[in-house]
Amino acid sequence: MQSVKFVGFDGVEIHGAHDYLIDQYLKDQVNDRTDQYGGSLENRCRFALEIVEAVVNEIGADRVGIRLSPFADYKDSGDSNPSALGLYMAESLNKYGIAYCHMVEPRMKTPLQKVECLDSLVPMRKAFRGTFIVTSGYDREDGNKAVDEGRADLVAYGRMFIPNPDLSSMHLSTMSRGC
Numbered sequence: 617m618q619s620v621k622f623v624g625f626d627g628v629e630i631h632g633a634h635d636y637l638i639d640q641y642l643k644d645q646v647n648d649r650t651d652q653y654g655g656s657l658e659n660r661c662r663f664a665l666e667i668v669e670a671v672v673n674e675i676g677a678d679r680v681g682i683r684l685s686p687f688a689d690y691k692d693s694g695d696s697n698p699s700a701l702g703l704y705m706a707e708s709l710n711k712y713g714i715a716y717c718h719m720v721e722p723r724m725k726t727p728l729q730k731v732e733c734l735d736s737l738v739p740m741r742k743a744f745r746g747t748f749i750v751t752s753g754y755d756r757e758d759g760n761k762a763v764d765e766g767r768a769d770l771v772a773y774g775r776m777f778i779p780n781p782d783l784s785s786m787h788l789s790t791m792s793r794g795c
């Protein structure tokens with residue numbers, strides 16, 4: 617691997633979310649392996665953690681982040697116990713001392729809707745001993761509130777930033793939906 621310092625980037629975010637390859641290992645609804653990468657929570661998380669370790673060894677932990685979406689189920693990539701999955705990953709990542717963990721809110725059940733949801737990332741936030749980034753469905757007000765209340769260190773914005781880079785006049789209508 618050519619080190620990021622040689623190509624001018626500050627770091628690498630490992631994409632372990634939204635049904636891409638790593639996520640497919642993590643989720644028990646799509647991972648049907650019978651070797652040491654399938655079955656138990658520990659086994660399903662092994663591939664992701666080995667990648668984290670390899671990238672950390674290559675470029676240094678302070679240049680590495682990871683994005684995870686334990687609650688998402690895009691393209692059938694869902695898990696029967698997403699809270700346990702998110703918590704296991706948050707706890708396991710502590711070993712590597714990476715720069716941050718970026719996690720997608722449970723309420724992000726579809727790409728275009730903000731929904732209210734009883735599930736929470738707070739247990740993962742408490743378990744992870746590093747910078748914790750949350751995303752999905754945030755506007756300026758509740759993003760600031762999440763940081764003020766200690767539920768996140770940073771909030772990542774997608775849709776609201778694309779049409780409105782200054783984040784000054786955002787409004788999201790909140791849909792109530794069980795999840």
Ligand SMILES: Cc1cc2nc3c(=O)[nH]c(=O)nc-3n(C[C@H](O)[C@H](O)[C@H](O)COP(=O)(O)O)c2cc1C
Nearest residue numbers: 633634720724727751752753754772773774775776
């Ligand atoms: C048009 C569009 C494309 C997206 N593509 C991806 C993608 O390729 N991979 C991914 O992990 N998330 C993708 N997302 C999700 C965003 O990264 C982000 O998690 C999501 O938009 C939630 O944040 P927001 O509510 O602030 O928009 C996409 C979102 C949108 C709206």
